[in-house]
Amino acid sequence: MKNKELANFKVGVDNVIFSVDLQNNHLFVLLVKRLEDPYQGYWTLPGTLVREGEALEKSAYRILDEKISVNNLYLEQLYTFGEIESNLVNNRYLSVSYFALVRLKDTEILMNNHHNTVWHNIKEIPPLAFNHQQILDYGYQRLKNKLEYSTIAFDVLPETFTLNDIYQLYITILGENFADYSNFRSRLLKLGCLEDTGIKISKGAGRPATLYRFNGKTSDNM
Amino acid sequence: MKNKELANFKVGVDNVIFSVDLQNNHLFVLLVKRLEDPYQGYWTLPGTLVREGEALEKSAYRILDEKISVNNLYLEQLYTFGEIESNLVNNRYLSVSYFALVRLKDTEILMNNHHNTVWHNIKEIPPLAFNHQQILDYGYQRLKNKLEYSTIAFDVLPETFTLNDIYQLYITILGENFADYSNFRSRLLKLGCLEDTGIKISKGAGRPATLYRFNGKTSDNM
DNA sequence: ACAAAAGTGTTCACGGTACACCCATGA
DNA sequence: TCATGGGTGTACCGTGAACACTTTTGT
Numbered sequence: 001m002k003n004k005e006l007a008n009f010k011v012g013v014d015n016v017i018f019s020v021d022l023q024n025n026h027l028f029v030l031l032v033k034r035l036e037d038p039y040q041g042y043w044t045l046p047g048t049l050v051r052e053g054e055a056l057e058k059s060a061y062r063i064l065d066e067k068i069s070v071n072n073l074y075l076e077q078l079y080t081f082g083e084i085e086s087n088l089v090n091n092r093y094l095s096v097s098y099f100a101l102v103r104l105k106d107t108e109i110l111m112n113n114h115h116n117t118v119w120h121n122i123k124e125i126p127p128l129a130f131n132h133q134q135i136l137d138y139g140y141q142r143l144k145n146k147l148e149y150s151t152i153a154f155d156v157l158p159e160t161f162t163l164n165d166i167y168q169l170y171i172t173i174l175g176e177n178f179a180d181y182s183n184f185r186s187r188l189l190k191l192g193c194l195e196d197t198g199i200k201i202s203k204g205a206g207r208p209a210t211l212y213r214f215n216g217k218t219s220d221n222m
Numbered sequence: 223m224k225n226k227e228l229a230n231f232k233v234g235v236d237n238v239i240f241s242v243d244l245q246n247n248h249l250f251v252l253l254v255k256r257l258e259d260p261y262q263g264y265w266t267l268p269g270t271l272v273r274e275g276e277a278l279e280k281s282a283y284r285i286l287d288e289k290i291s292v293n294n295l296y297l298e299q300l301y302t303f304g305e306i307e308s309n310l311v312n313n314r315y316l317s318v319s320y321f322a323l324v325r326l327k328d329t330e331i332l333m334n335n336h337h338n339t340v341w342h343n344i345k346e347i348p349p350l351a352f353n354h355q356q357i358l359d360y361g362y363q364r365l366k367n368k369l370e371y372s373t374i375a376f377d378v379l380p381e382t383f384t385l386n387d388i389y390q391l392y393i394t395i396l397g398e399n400f401a402d403y404s405n406f407r408s409r410l411l412k413l414g415c416l417e418d419t420g421i422k423i424s425k426g427a428g429r430p431a432t433l434y435r436f437n438g439k440t441s442d443n444m
Numbered sequence: 445a446c447a448a449a450a451g452t453g454t455t456c457a458c459g460g461t462a463c464a465c466c467c468a469t470g471a
Numbered sequence: 472t473c474a475t476g477g478g479t480g481t482a483c484c485g486t487g488a489a490c491a492c493t494t495t496t497g498t
Contacts, residue, residue, distance in 0.1 A: 009231035009232065049228050050231075050304075052229045052314075080299065092274075185452095205498070427474070
């Protein structure tokens with residue numbers, strides 16, 4: 001094995017960060033406008049290159065800390081892309097992508113005078129730089145999967161919520177016709193991870209809804 | 223962003239290659255004995271460092287081509303580990319792991335005068351170098367998952383096989399009591415991906431078994 | 445009183461589990 | 472004829488889909 005044959009890499013991380021506007025039923029993904037060439041003016045997923053002595057995941061958290069302020073952020077590795085052509089001299093570029101779903105209300109976009117960091121509606125994604133559309137697609141698929149066999153939804157709901165709130169969240173992410181409402185209700189309640197707070201909340205006309213609280217019993221696979 | 227702060231990486235690939243001894247019901251994983259320090263004498267997953275101009279996956283295929291001869295090898299990315307301490311000067315090491323299940327009969331171990339490349343029974347894994355036990359565990363879990371919601375099993379069975387052959391394969395990988403035999407039979411047949419060849423085969427005493435052929439209808443998710 | 449929203453119940457089909465039983469062959 | 476392995480059938484249960492229905496509020 002001759003060392004001179006080995007490729008030199010710079011390693012980058014790219015984050016697919018989702019959030020949900022529970023009021024207006026929008027699914028958002030965080031994008032950053034690119035200021036340099038190549039792809040100047042295009043949008044990208046928030047990412048950065050890994051620094052010396054910096055753990056891979058740590059790097060992903062760092063770039064997010066620069067862009068947004070958010071509580072309880074848990075990144076999950078998505079996929080590693082290594083075939084990207086690079087403009088770096090004597091270096092190849094490899095991208096490790098991460099995924100997260102964050103609570104929009106607990107999130108604040110930092111240093112954004114020029115509107116370079118923006119939540120984009122998943123339905124109106126502008127042309128993305130590099131292969132970021134591919135990474136986004138991959139992350140979106142992961143989000144949809146996790147919604148079905150994990151309790152990730154409760155990470156982005158407020159402390160207390162109605163069953164209809166959860167339903168709306170699922171519709172926002174999975175699309176209109178993923179399940180009947182009443183069946184969705186009973187399936188949820190049978191999971192045993194919801195506590196009745198006893199409090200009722202009225203939303204205009206109609207019978208007041210019960211507020212529930214997530215009791216943390218995950219029963220997750222992943 | 224100052225370039226001097228960026229970490230320099232060498233990137234490696236590590237493969238978790240499984241195969242099944244259908245005669246004796248053993249699940250094997252391919253290991254290579256390490257000849258250099260560190261971890262000299264320990265076993266490792268077959269891996270290598272990525273060369274200049276070599277795609278990530280291509281690198282994974284290359285090291286396998288050096289160790290074994292096998293038809294129809296499809297690698298699937300597992301996970302990327304980046305926290306490994308490195309002895310390389312001025313370089314960090316990052317490992318992208320891949321996963322595959324191959325047909326033992328179509329596989330031949332190459333250049334093995336010193337028995338450095340060996341199929342190891344999953345139940346008798348020696349101490350592994352680096353974090354390779356972790357990678358192996360990860361791959362084993364993926365194998366078990368894929369067996370349940372994909373038709374990966376037919377990749378390693380011969381052209382024709384009995385239903386009991388499939389059952390034994392599942393037992394070998396998933397363990398004794400994953401399902402009742404007769405229920406397993408009917409579930410399999412209901413999938414509609416098995417063709418009755420009409421041929422019967424006798425195995426000692428008892429009623430001869432029907433030979434089936436996989437008709438390729440995957441209905442896969444992944 | 446009526447519409448709107450929340451919540452309950454009922455029926456049906458399907459898929460998994462457990463298990464009993466029948467069939468074809470070798471010794 | 473009996474053990475052995477292959478193969479079929481049935482009864483039961485839980486779950487999800489579809490949908491009708493009841494309850495509680497605002498106007």
